[in-house]
Amino acid sequence: MINIDSRSSKPIYEQVVDGIKENIxxxxxxPGDKLPSVRELSAILTTNPNTISKAYKELERQKAIETIRGKGTYVASNYEAKIDKDKLEVLKKQMKNIVIEAHYMGMEKDKVINLLEEVYKELRE
Structure with a gap:
């Protein structure tokens, strides 16, 4: 379901957020699928329950999931994508770094675009 890399510089809660978003x-x-409870997911991933709780709170803030008291946490059924200007700037910087790395690997623009399309297709399959 979600892969956690303990050697990554990315915080574990962000890896959980990314993993759930990728699965969506x-x-x-x-939409409407029930997610494991905080305790269940922390046991599955062998992480601290506070880490999972932080990830769920972030996903709720982004309106990707919703928690119904006494029933559990679910994938949001009414999610609407919206552009977050701050996240867009972060994404732009990350893409710039990718283009720089690709250039130094000898990749031309069309190959970088093809690679992006390949990754996008992989996520949509």
Whole structure:
């Protein structure tokens, strides 16, 4: 379901957020699907429950999931994508770094675009 890299510089809660979002994009998780409880997911991933709680709070803030008291946490059924200007700037910087790395690997623009399309297709399959 979600892969955690303990050697990554990315915080674990962000890896959980990214993993759940990836599963939603891939269709593994559908709108209305019930997610494991904080304790269940922390046991599965062998992480601190506070880490999972922080990830769930972030996903709720982004309106990707919703928690119904006494019933559990679910993939949001009414999610609407919206552009967050701050996140867009972060994304732009990350893409710039990718283009720089690709250039120094000898990749031309069309190959970088093809690679991006390949990754996008992989997420949509």
């Amino acid at each position: 994009i891939k269709g593994i998780l559908q």
